[in-house]
Amino acid sequence: MTPRYRAVKGTRDLFPPETERWAAAEAVCRDVFRSRGFGEIRTPSLEHTDLFARSVGETTDIVHKEMYTFPDRRGRSLTLRPENTAGVVRAILEKGIATGPMPLRVYYFGQQFRYERPQAGRYREFRQIGAELFGVPGPAAEAELLEMLFAFLGALGFVSLSVMLNSVGTAATRAAFSDALRRHFSGANDLSEEDQRRLVENPLRLFESKDPAVRRRLEDAPRTRDFLDEESRAHYDEVKRLLSGAGIPWEENPGLVRGLDYYTRTVFEVVSRELGAQDAILGGGRYDNLVESLGGPPLPAIGFAIGEDRLLQVAPFRPPDRGLVLVLPQGPEALGEALRVAEEIRSAAFGVSVEVDLLARGFKKGLSRAGMLYEEATSRGYDRERMFVALLGADELAAGTVTWKNLATGEQETFPRSDLPQRFGGARAS
Numbered sequence: 001m002t003p004r005y006r007a008v009k010g011t012r013d014l015f016p017p018e019t020e021r022w023a024a025a026e027a028v029c030r031d032v033f034r035s036r037g038f039g040e041i042r043t044p045s046l047e048h049t050d051l052f053a054r055s056v057g058e059t060t061d062i063v064h065k066e067m068y069t070f071p072d073r074r075g076r077s078l079t080l081r082p083e084n085t086a087g088v089v090r091a092i093l094e095k096g097i098a099t100g101p102m103p104l105r106v107y108y109f110g111q112q113f114r115y116e117r118p119q120a121g122r123y124r125e126f127r128q129i130g131a132e133l134f135g136v137p138g139p140a141a142e143a144e145l146l147e148m149l150f151a152f153l154g155a156l157g158f159v160s161l162s163v164m165l166n167s168v169g170t171a172a173t174r175a176a177f178s179d180a181l182r183r184h185f186s187g188a189n190d191l192s193e194e195d196q197r198r199l200v201e202n203p204l205r206l207f208e209s210k211d212p213a214v215r216r217r218l219e220d221a222p223r224t225r226d227f228l229d230e231e232s233r234a235h236y237d238e239v240k241r242l243l244s245g246a247g248i249p250w251e252e253n254p255g256l257v258r259g260l261d262y263y264t265r266t267v268f269e270v271v272s273r274e275l276g277a278q279d280a281i282l283g284g285g286r287y288d289n290l291v292e293s294l295g296g297p298p299l300p301a302i303g304f305a306i307g308e309d310r311l312l313q314v315a316p317f318r319p320p321d322r323g324l325v326l327v328l329p330q331g332p333e334a335l336g337e338a339l340r341v342a343e344e345i346r347s348a349a350f351g352v353s354v355e356v357d358l359l360a361r362g363f364k365k366g367l368s369r370a371g372m373l374y375e376e377a378t379s380r381g382y383d384r385e386r387m388f389v390a391l392l393g394a395d396e397l398a399a400g401t402v403t404w405k406n407l408a409t410g411e412q413e414t415f416p417r418s419d420l421p422q423r424f425g426g427a428r429a430s
């Protein structure tokens with residue numbers, strides 16, 4: 001049957017066991033982040049459009065052409081968030097905690113929306129895991145944040161990732177660098193309309209150009225490091241020293257400028273070759289002026305966001321498989337007891353799913369479904385060694401017993417239901 005409705009282009013559905021894997025990775029993440037004093041924040045998916053124009057930057061690709069922006073019923077311009085940092089800053093200002101005790105450490109999970117051309121690893125609705133650290137001007141912030149990030153990546157089984165680093169300096173660096181880029185491109189008369197606009201409005205955005213001629217010309221273009229002030233340079237050197245000391249693998253990428261305007265000094269990305277063209281698993285950096293420019297106090301900050309879809313596409317992480325018990329009532333009259341047996345098993349069991357055949361289709365159909373689940377165990381996230389069927393027929397009901405079948409060995413035995421907790425303890429251990 002062809003479905004009448006399809007998911008909106010660039011969005012997708014996730015099903016078990018993939019959702020189980022996501023949830024397990026998120027649980028690992030919460031552990032790692034919470035153990036460093038980060039607390040979860042949840043902000044709305046909708047914000048006033050102006051928030052993004054002022055933070056991410058009017059002339060960035062994100063704001064210029066990728067936002068889902070629409071007037072609400074009263075004509076106010078709203079936007080589905082394309083990223084979460086601006087919303088977090090808005091939220092802490094609104095709650096008044098940007099003037100409270102520092103440092104302030106928050107993390108978030110959530111959907112983001114960008115009207116990009118969908119392709120592998122690039123969606124119009126995607127999920128990010130992010131963290132933001134406020135109130136620390138010194139490089140210790142970079143060290144803590146990146147150590148936390150690598151603790152999480154390590155827990156997901158990544159072994160050979162390194163972080164690409166650069167410093168984009170201060171507003172003065174950006175201005176001088178922009179002028180130098182304009183001079184570098186002054187003889188280029190073959191620029192597309194889009195790149196001409198970038199050159200005039202915000203030359204840093206040329207780094208987002210897909211035009212091979214522009215990319216070639218950027219290869220010998222000036223670099224941000226040529227325009228760093230003394231303090232930014234010292235900050236950058238100290239960041240590198242601290243990262244090396246913490247054993248975090250890093251490499252410099254002097255061409256890294258990032259696609260959002262709010263960054264100052266340190267910027268970073270982690271890429272994976274396995275992802276192909278959309279290779280950035282995550283990106284982040286320091287944004288010491290953003291809080292103030294959104295109407296708050298001067299407050300240094302730094303953060304990152306991981307593209308969760310991309311992360312889980314390449315992470316070696318696999319959560320432990322679960323055991324499964326299928327409780328099969330022979331007919332509808334055994335359903336009530338079957339539900340009770342299921343509860344008895346659940347209360348004794350750990351890491352096991354217990355399912356009752358609510359349709360009470362009888363032993364034959366139930367056993368054939370069990371066989372099918374056993375065959376597909378690996379792809380469904382079940383542990384083959386811990387898959388069982390509990391049969392409840394008229395005999396079992398009369399005698400207060402259950403017939404227990406081990407799907408891995410085919411062994412079957414009947415025993416009193418009162419033995420279930422001990423029996424199940426044994427099954428759990430195996």
Ligand code: HAM
Binds near residue numbers: 122
């Ligand atoms: P971003 O580099 O725009 O930074 O996005 C971070 C990550 O989100 C990317 O590295 C990528 O993995 C993922 N991502 C972005 N667009 C898509 C897409 N269309 N489909 C799938 N994944 C995508 C930010 O969003 C900043 N807010 C990060 C930050 C936090 N900086 C400081 N604090």
